[in-house]
Amino acid sequence: MKKIVKLGMLSAVLLAGAAQAGTLAINIAFKGASQRAVWQSTLDEFKKANPDIEIKAAFIDEEAYKVQLPGWLSTAAPDIVTWHNGERMAYYASRGLFEDLSADWAKNNWNQMYASGKDASSYKGKQYALPTVYYSWGLFYRKDVFQKAGITAEPKTWAEFMEANKKLKAAGVSPFTVGGRDAWTLAGWFDYLDLRINGNAFHQQLMKGEIAYTDPRVKKVYAAWKTLIDAKYFIDSPLSYDLDAAQPFLFQGKAAMMLMGTFIAKGFPPAQAAQIGYFQFPIIDPAVPTAEEGPIESLHIPTKAKNKVDARRFLAFAGTPQISATLAEGLGSLPANSKSPAPAEPISKIGFEILSNTNGGIAQFYDRDMNKEMADEGMKGMQKFLNDPNALDDILKQLEQTRKRIYKKS
Structure with a gap:
């Protein structure tokens, strides 16, 4: 029997508490139906490639997500959370709440594919994030x-x-x-x-x-x-x-x-x-x-996650050039993976060119x-x-x- 951890109103926490071997709990922040749809499509693709894994996804409005995240990370954490790079990531990494992904960066060739986002994904020389998309x-x-x-x-x-x-x-x-x-x-x-x-x-x-x-x-x-x-x-x-x-x-x-x-x-x-x-x-x-400004969105494995093995499988999947491009198109953003095809949508293409020609650095936002x-x-x-x-x-x-x-x- 699965143990359900009762923590009040938060359905996301309930899902996190249900995570065990073979079950992957993912909490996803979203804003609007189109963003939710592209994430669901990505999860469906992963499920097809990994039929042995049961996915429990919780979609939470972005503003509510910001408030609830600290509670999840410190209590009944899901296996994967969406978040942001830079100081926002470092805040949780410095408190021991995000898993060190440095070995995954080396294993999955992320050091090359995500070179431009490595600094923003790092805290004290170690990587705690997989960049997904960024935007102009x-x-x-x-x-x-x-x-x-x-x-x-x-x-x-x-x-x-x-x-x-x-x-x-x-x-x-x-x-x-x-x-x-x-x-x-x-x-x-x-x-x-x-x-x-x-x-x-x-x-x-x-x-x-x-x-x-x-x-x-x-x-x-x-x-x-x-x-x-x-x-x-x-x-x-x-x-x-x-x-x-x-x-x-x-x-x-x-x-x-x-x-x-x-x-x-x-x-x-x-x-x-x-x-x-x-x-x-x-x-x-x-x-x-x-x-x-080029804020980077990212995926993280909480330190208290129960199913880190399958969480790493999902991050390896999401870190491929094609999935990065698919997420970027659906989220109205740019693929963080340097091997992904350039966006075709006109505004995204302009943003891509602006960031590609930047010579003074890229900030993550105030x-x-x-x-x-x-x-x-x-x-x-x-x-x-x-x-x-x-x-x-x-x-x-x-x-x-x-x-x-x-x-x-x-």
């Missing part, structure tokens, strides 16, 4: 709205960008929509302004708590952001909208652009999708090596590169800043006090 961040825009406003080309420089914003505003269109109630959407703006003004080396130092928030270089980032806010280039009351509520401004042509990851393109309404293009965040300082507590406080600060840009000095002083407390640095 950039500016989605309405081609027809640009055309009506007299914008003939995608802006490549800050000067061209500001000129385009001016034309859009004059045409009665908000240049940008943003769902500021979801604070992470604001973090994309901070990251890109910092990467373009100060570069990735500085950005990563800031993410590690090595730079003061009162540093003039940090203030310079917010000063550039403030020029956009003061000019009223964002939709009215952006903090009133989450991401889902902010997108219709783009679909309806009330806003011209949205800074977001390519993963979102799969959910665009077909009627509007043909009019939506995508371009690289403009260059601010040509002397700063161009860096991009709340994936940074200590979670500091990231949460930093994003709250961004919301306060968007609400009242003139309160910046007080906001940065508070963040600096928080940095000193968390990192214990002067």
Whole structure:
């Protein structure tokens, strides 16, 4: 008889507790029906190739998943979890909650196929993740709205960008929509302004708590952001909208652009999708090596997993070039496997080219590169800043006090 561990409301934990030899429990975070469908298809393919393994999959909405993951890892862990690379992975690896996969990297030739994602998959020289997909961040825009406003080309420089914003505003269109109630959407703006003004080396130092928030270089980032806010280039009351509520401004042509990851393109309404293009965040300082956001999604085996043998079989399967490509297409992302075929979908292809031509490094995103507590406080600060840009000095002083407390640095 299988033992069912009763842990309240979490069906995912129930499934995890049922895992034993021959049964593989997998918890998968998803956002939208298309993402769930591609994961289910992948599990079905694995089942065909491995009929001796019974799969128990729990699909959990992404936001709920973030809250529930720590509980699973520390109690009745499933055999495999989906998660993110970078600091988010390191947080659990450093606490002994993720299995060391270094031997799997060597055995499955991942060192070659996933070379670009190895650093983000590593903690203290060991690998704790299998990258699955990654995605580009950039500016989605309405081609027809640009055309009506007299914008003939995608802006490549800050000067061209500001000129385009001016034309859009004059045409009665908000240049940008943003769902500021979801604070992470604001973090994309901070990251890109910092990467373009100060570069990735500085950005990563800031993410590690090595730079003061009162540093003039940090203030310079917010000063550039403030020029956009003061000019009223964002939709009215952006903090009133989450991401889902902010997108219709783009679909309806009330806003011209949205800074977001390519993963979102799969959910665009077909009627509007043909009019939506995508371009690289403009260059601010040509002397700063161009860096991009390229967050990596990943698979992990919890240390407390019961069926690590079959979990490793699944990771070896998921780590092949074809499965990586299939996942990428279904998730609206790019395959992390360098041997996978390049994407054919137009927006993904542009994102692939942007990341392939990056010479200044690839960041994992604000709340994936940074200590979670500091990231949460930093994003709250961004919301306060968007609400009242003139309160910046007080906001940065508070963040600096928080940095000193968390990192214990002067």
